Amino acid sequence: MKPATSVWFVLTPSVLMLDYAGPAEAFRMAAESGASFDLHHCGPLPRVATSIGQFVVGLEPLPDKLPPNSLVMVVGTTESPEPGTSAPFDAVTHWLRTAPRDDTRIASICSGAVLLARAGLLAGRRCTTHFALIDLLKREEPTARVQDDCLFVDDTDVLTSAGITAGIDLALHVIEQIAGAELAASVARRQVMYQRRAGDESQLSPWLAHRNHMHPAVHRAQDVIARDPARAWSVAELAQAAHVSPRHLSRLFAEHAGVTVLAYQQSLRVARAQRLLTSPELSIERVAEQSGFASVRDFRRVWRRYHDTAPREYRSASAV
Template sequence: MSGKLSVWFVLTPNVLLLDYAGPAEAMRMAAEMGGTFDVHTCAPVPRLATSLGVELASLAALPETLPPRSLVIVAGNANEVEDYQHPEALAVAAWLRSAPQPDTLVASICSGALLLAAAGMLDGRRCTTHHSLIDALRAAAPTARVEEDRLFVEDGQILTSAGITTGIDLALYLIERHGGAELAARVARRQVVYQRRGGNDPQLSPWLAHRNHLHPAVHRAQDAIAENPSRSWTLAELAERAHVSPRHLTRLFAEHAGVGVTTYHQGLRIARARELLADGRRSVECVAELAGFASARHFRRVWRRYEDVLPSAWRFARSSLPTAAGECRSE
């Protein structure tokens, strides 16, 4: 997406510090690495206590209205039963009813879903929260479809997460959505959260899968492939990037990444092909070429290892753009 995304972390007194700090650091790192994120922290009061007893100060006031392309993330609290009866929490619920614009994304972490419910934002929607608060959320939003055992749930402009460390999973998902998979992978690696968990199923983004290890040589080879998956990398070239011998890289890859070098490379080529197919403006033959496959036939053969339908059918189900048959523009 073009243009900056304004990210607003919303806190209330006795905020659970990890609910805020983990996702906020992920967003800060994404911006530092060149992502188009403008990160703010706001609250109904200029300073407040956290779950660890330390105070946060110099907090911005809740903006009367949010700018276009905004993301609001409401962090959870340590003792929501008491905390959300206080005037500050009630002020946030009231603010949520008026401040978001039609294009505003609103997300909650852990018990923050209860504030979204108090604002009426979860009515008729799918949502989730921390496993200990499922019943409380159902009582607060009786028309919502509260889902258990989910890390996070997306329904339209509203995203809710189970909280604690899943706030980082949600942040990485949003970074991937607005800044690209490669940026999310770099942030995950910097946070030493190599395996980003998905919200609605256990499947990982191909750009982040097989990265839940700490071996620097394997990461160097994976970084090289991820930077240019369409290139016909030889094992010798990747071994040179990794500063090990080809035989040693093969062994390290299998041991630490859990897959072979070729399988990993093909997975990223298929991920690139999915992105190109979803665009809808190129033929399957062109997609195969740009993703690095030797031919459309080779592409289709590898594709069927990952998908149950042909590339053309997969694209038809996801793209509303007309296909420019035969057109192949390099990028």
Template sequence: MQNLNLSVYLVITPGVLMLDYAGPAEALRMARDMGAPLTLHTCGPLADVPTSLGTQLGGLAPLPAQLPPNSLVLITGNSHEREDYATPAARQVVRWLQTAPQSDTRLASICSGALLLAMAGRLDGLRCTTHHSLIADLQTLAPTAQVQADRIFVDDGQVLTSAGITTGIDLALYIVEQVAGAALAAQVARRLVMYTRRGPNDPQLSPWLAHRNHMHPAVHQAQDAIAHRLSQDPARRWSLAELADTACVSPRHLSRLFMQHTGISVVDYQQQLRMARAQELLAHHPALTQEQLAEACGFSSARDFRRVWQRWTSRIS
């Protein structure tokens, strides 16, 4: 996980498909407002551009002459890319992409935005994807690229590309997870009412979002309390009575509601998130001992941690 602030530049061209811009931009904005180390900029070759909805999007900043360290350039997609990307404005973005990114700048695209990256030579030799209707176009523009036709989005290190439209939100949540952790990404997803989150390979369910595809407010309140406490004070252990008080129901009623609406018990749910927390810690601190992991994740002993690890690891890996 990165600790430095990430400067995100959302690049808009005339004819922008509004959901390609608004969906990821709102997900990133929510994450920033929740504490993620993000700074957001919306820029483009023109200050005012027409959108796919026939409305105008104004107040865009100019393309920066120089990108600061630790930047991410996110190229949004268009509604009629073949016509839109033949315009002088699009060609200006291509030239900018060829010169502005620094050695540590990450590039990303949503939907047909990958075509602009390809036109700038930024996808040569890389794994990438785009909207399913544009796969052949992308392969033509980047003949040495390894174009993936069956991915929601692809992370090839310095370059991320998404399949299009709503997958831009999946990509934004992935970026949030990288800079601020899975718990905050899950919090943003819940705010967006996205209880099933898709990943870079096959469609997958994050442990932080599993068992959230219901609409019972008391159960969601208890789940929010567990997730929030794990992100703020991982060693804290919730009792059933404390959770029930948070959800404003009795302990017995919460147990019944939890099983009815999530399919697992309160204890199993807490253990699953503790295992997710342990896997995150191991990914960034592989030298941690079992005793240290047990303490950091709220287990009473390393033995208790090992028992639960053996039970859950195969389910959330």
């Protein structure tokens, strides 16, 4: 059994409440739904003021050692004190240099990226932060490849987000990676989110696209497809699961999801194929088959609707 992911929210003075509460609620809901997340709320102080004037109390101290399989989420604040002028912020910077293990993933929300930069964690990496802090982040880490046109960046073991509501997008992204797309979509719906947004296509998840609606019948049909996108679902089968007629389901899909049933299923098959292409032992023929396409020719035809490069070229680029 895979061990639980320990999620450590790191809070500093004047913490931005939406930076903190939105992602924390996403992980809490995921854990409540069965995902293996163990939440911790810590900081250099046991009590910190928030951006709305209230206090968060009872924070755990920054752990001397992080457990295996940890995710650290450094939350943004309304302050950006210079190094050496604020003991709490300096303590977090020092802790980020010393506490993470080799298997620890580090994430920041909004101005949290500045502390990551000061800890040397963004050197040479792609990263982002709130648009008002882009220039500051570039000054803090001149070698970082700071992106100013996206909501979050996943650079393998270091993730950064623009903050505020984008912190929820980042949390959903991590939940999808660890617990699966279906559960991430369920959490997004519970939060009445327009699912996960993205500033560039590389961040847009087909598993969460076309779900920025509130129609339960369409969501039921989409859940069925997402559980097994390779299966040749008929509209009649999906309509039965959604408790509507086939004709009505087709109308509802077009109206609320903005795509046809077939187009939605094909988008998930292509997403599945993208993942399978990262396995070099699978031939293109096997990838097509396991993704639900009738033939390699059919696979390539549908693939071209979503990608400028051929599957084989996509595989080569992903291996770099």
